[in-house]
Amino acid sequence: MPKLSHRLLPILLSGSAVLSLGGCSGTGINIQAMLPSQLTTTAEVAANGNGSNHATHEYMLANGMKVIVREDHRAPVVISQIWYKVGASYEHIGITGVSHVLEHMMFKGTDKHPPGEFSRIIAENGGRENAFTGRDFTSYFQQLEASRLPIAFELEADRMRNLHLQEAEFRKERDVVIEERRLRTEDKPSALTYEKFMATAFQVNPYHNPVIGWMDDLKSLTLSDLSRWYQTWYSPNNATLVVVGDVDPEAVHSLARKYFGRIPPSTLPDQKPRTEPPQQGERRVTVLAPAEVPVLIMGYKTPVLRTVDQSWKAYALEVLANVLDGGDSARISRELVRGQAIAASAGASYDLIARHDSLLTLEGTPAQGQKIATLEKALRDQVSRLHRERISSKELARIKAQVTANKVYELDSVFYQAMQIGMLETIGLQWQEAEHYAERINAVTAEQVQQVAREFLIDDNLTVATLQPLPINGKQVKGGDHAAH
Numbered sequence: 001m002p003k004l005s006h007r008l009l010p011i012l013l014s015g016s017a018v019l020s021l022g023g024c025s026g027t028g029i030n031i032q033a034m035l036p037s038q039l040t041t042t043a044e045v046a047a048n049g050n051g052s053n054h055a056t057h058e059y060m061l062a063n064g065m066k067v068i069v070r071e072d073h074r075a076p077v078v079i080s081q082i083w084y085k086v087g088a089s090y091e092h093i094g095i096t097g098v099s100h101v102l103e104h105m106m107f108k109g110t111d112k113h114p115p116g117e118f119s120r121i122i123a124e125n126g127g128r129e130n131a132f133t134g135r136d137f138t139s140y141f142q143q144l145e146a147s148r149l150p151i152a153f154e155l156e157a158d159r160m161r162n163l164h165l166q167e168a169e170f171r172k173e174r175d176v177v178i179e180e181r182r183l184r185t186e187d188k189p190s191a192l193t194y195e196k197f198m199a200t201a202f203q204v205n206p207y208h209n210p211v212i213g214w215m216d217d218l219k220s221l222t223l224s225d226l227s228r229w230y231q232t233w234y235s236p237n238n239a240t241l242v243v244v245g246d247v248d249p250e251a252v253h254s255l256a257r258k259y260f261g262r263i264p265p266s267t268l269p270d271q272k273p274r275t276e277p278p279q280q281g282e283r284r285v286t287v288l289a290p291a292e293v294p295v296l297i298m299g300y301k302t303p304v305l306r307t308v309d310q311s312w313k314a315y316a317l318e319v320l321a322n323v324l325d326g327g328d329s330a331r332i333s334r335e336l337v338r339g340q341a342i343a344a345s346a347g348a349s350y351d352l353i354a355r356h357d358s359l360l361t362l363e364g365t366p367a368q369g370q371k372i373a374t375l376e377k378a379l380r381d382q383v384s385r386l387h388r389e390r391i392s393s394k395e396l397a398r399i400k401a402q403v404t405a406n407k408v409y410e411l412d413s414v415f416y417q418a419m420q421i422g423m424l425e426t427i428g429l430q431w432q433e434a435e436h437y438a439e440r441i442n443a444v445t446a447e448q449v450q451q452v453a454r455e456f457l458i459d460d461n462l463t464v465a466t467l468q469p470l471p472i473n474g475k476q477v478k479g480g481d482h483a484a485h
Contacts, residue, residue, distance in 0.1 A: 054417065056431065057249040059256070063265045064237025067256045068421055068431055069249040072414050078245030079414045080152040081141040082160075083422040085240075086233035088213075089135045089206040089355055090271075097177060097213015098221060098229045100133040104173040105226065106140065107131075110162040115169065118155050125151055133211055136355045137426040143415065146246040150255055157259040160234055170223045178219065181212045189291035189467050197297045197465035200285040205276040205356050235266035240425045244418040276301070276357060283463040291469035293344070294372045298379060299359035301461040302350065306428055307357050314352055315440045316448040317360060317456070321350035322399045323391055323449065324362070324382060329398070331382060332364075341367050342378045355427045360457065372466055386453035390446040404438045 059067040087099050109115035122129045127144035129152075142152040185191045195210050202208040213221075241260065243252050279301060305314040324332050325348035336343045346364025362382075366375045391399075410416045421431040 054244075054411070055249075056421075057253075058431070059253045061236065061257060061261050063261060063263060065256070065260055065263075066240045066425065067253060067260075068240065068242050068425065069247060069252045070242075070244040070417055070421065071247065071249065072244055072417065073246045075414075076146050076246045077143060077414065078146040078149050078243060078247055079141060079143050079418045080149060080156075081139055081242045081418045081422050082156050083240045083242065083426045084138045084233060085136075085238050085426050086229075087134045087137045088209055088211040090233070091206070091209060091213075093209070093214075094217060095221060095225050095229070096209045096217040097181075097211075098225055099138050100212055101170075101174055101177050101218070101221060102226055102229055103131050103133045103138050103140075104177060105165060105170060105230075106159055106163060108166070108169045108173070109164050110158050111164070112158050112162070113155065115164075118159070121151060121155065127152075135207060135211055137423065139419075139422060139426075141415075141418070149243070149247065149252070150259070153255050153259040157263065160236065160239070160260070161263055163230060163234075165223060165227050165230065167223050170226060174218060174221055177212065178215070181215060181218065185210065185212065186215070189287070189289040189469070190295050192289060193287045193295050193465050193467040194297060196285050196287050197299065197463060200283050200465065201299050201301065201359060201463035202276055204274055206274050207354075207356060207358065232266075232269060235268070236260055236263045237265035238268055240422060242418045242422045242425075244414045244421075274356070279460055279463075282459045285463070285465045287465065287467050288470055289467065290472045291467055292472065293365050294469055295467035296362075296364055296366075296372050296375055296379070297465040298362040298376070299463050299465075300361075300457045301357060301463075302360045302456045304354045304356070304358050305352050305433070306355060312440070312444065312448060313452050313455075316444050316452045317350050318352050319396070319399060319403070319441060319444045320386065320449050320453060320457075321348050321360060322403055323386070323395070324348035326399050326402055332362075332379075336364070336375075336378050336382075337367075340378070342370050343367055343375055346375070346379070353423055353427060353429070359463075376464065383453065383457050386450065386457065390450050393446065396444075396446055396449075400442050400444070403441050407437055 054070050054072050056068065056070045059069070061067060088096065091098055107116070107118055109117065113121075119129060122142055122144070125144060125148045127142050127148065129140070129142040131138070131140045133139075140156060142155075144152060185195055198210070199208050212218075241256055302317055303309070303314065305311060308314045322330065324330060325346075328334070328338075332343070332346050332348060336346050343364040344367045346362070348360065348362050350360045351358035362379045364375055364379065366372050410420070420434050424431050424433050
């Protein structure tokens with residue numbers, strides 16, 4: 001998988017998404033034998049993006065499928081990603097984890113392409129493919145030499161509605177996910193603490209549930225559950241096709257109509273609101289587990305770009321997170337890790353892009369000889385400082401330059417360009433939002449950073465989770481005291 005930005009990696013690897021590998025064997029595709037699709041008569045629309053060195057084109061197929069194409073002619077490669085508007089935040093208790101199990105099953109074949117053939121075809125054509133499930137989406141992607149894009153389209157269009165869901169394969173993949181959960185969460189104390197933290201922070205908001213699902217739900221999941229989920233959400237009018245690379249946009253549009261245009265749309269269920277009620281008081285949870293070091297996670301409930309009442313607040317929170325943790329020169333690293341040596345490691349993060357309200361989190365591990373209560377106090381002091389003092393113009397300028405530079409560097413990756421587009425579109429925003437990111441970051445003022453700190457970073461919005469290590473092989477861990485106010 002291509003290298004991703006430090007801001008995107010937490011989304012994929014720390015509980016907000018589950019990455020899966022597809023990789024089986026089969027036979028090749030006869031491109032000449034592919035049947036042309038039935039073209040629809042409903043008008044389609046296209047729009048060109050501007051303000052970027054990479055021209056972006058948007059199309060809408062008659063069946064409701066959106067197609068977004070970005071030209072990047074620096075290398076003869078193409079990334080094709082299909083994004084479904086379904087993930088863990090669409091699930092309910094009883095079937096949590098169903099989106100991820102279905103993602104596994106999407107590699108198990110159709111009438112036209114038996115199990116394992118998808119991955120072998122991509123590999124035979126010199127490509128790479130994979131899939132991931134997140135809180136708000138499920139995505140499948142292929143990277144190929146540009147002329148081989150029709151191969152990816154034919155395969156994805158086939159499995160969009162023609163997937164074989166067989167009991168034996170389902171039971172096998174469900175067991176794989178159960179073992180994955182055991183290894184990634186239940187046997188990993190830091191991940192287990194993060195899961196308990198999210199479940200404590202959110203009571204109604206669907207981010208309460210882990211992407212991989214609760215163990216009891218996975219064990220009781222049935223093939224019927226999976227089939228209903230597939231039939232409900234996997235349709236062209238619930239999908240966005242994103243293509244970035246050395247392509248001609250109109251040719252991609254024509255291919256999309258050929259392979260996806262004949263698939264009929266489905267009736268999508270209405271989404272009822274799942275709004276988190278006001279917290280009204282700090283929450284705390286302690287996890288006791290065999291571990292080498294204690295861990296502290298603090299999270300303040302915050303709106304995101306999609307839910308905030310004024311968009312500048314989301315960008316101010318983004319800047320605030322970078323004030324605390326925007327590299328080695330940021331406050332947490334400079335003052336708590338290297339300066340006072342309170343933390344062995346510590347950081348901050350904020351979810352700008354999500355369907356539902358999320359969190360600004362602070363987390364860390366105390367340095368040797370330090371207590372977890374000392375680390376918590378130090379992080380609270382950093383928050384209090386943001387309440388009291390406006391950041392200097394020099395510090396603000398440095399942060400803006402760094403954040404903007406990171407976004408420019410991310411454009412070097414065609415994979416990241418496609419992922420940025422897909423995430424924005426799938427959560428209910430538009431891809432053009434990324435075009436204005438630097439402009440909106442640069443418009444944030446020191447007064448606005450202080451205002452969002454005072455509004456959102458308050459104890460009534462706070463959840464604190466601590467991992468208290470139990471002895472490993474009879475050896476007691478130091479520093480794992482219960483945090484004190």
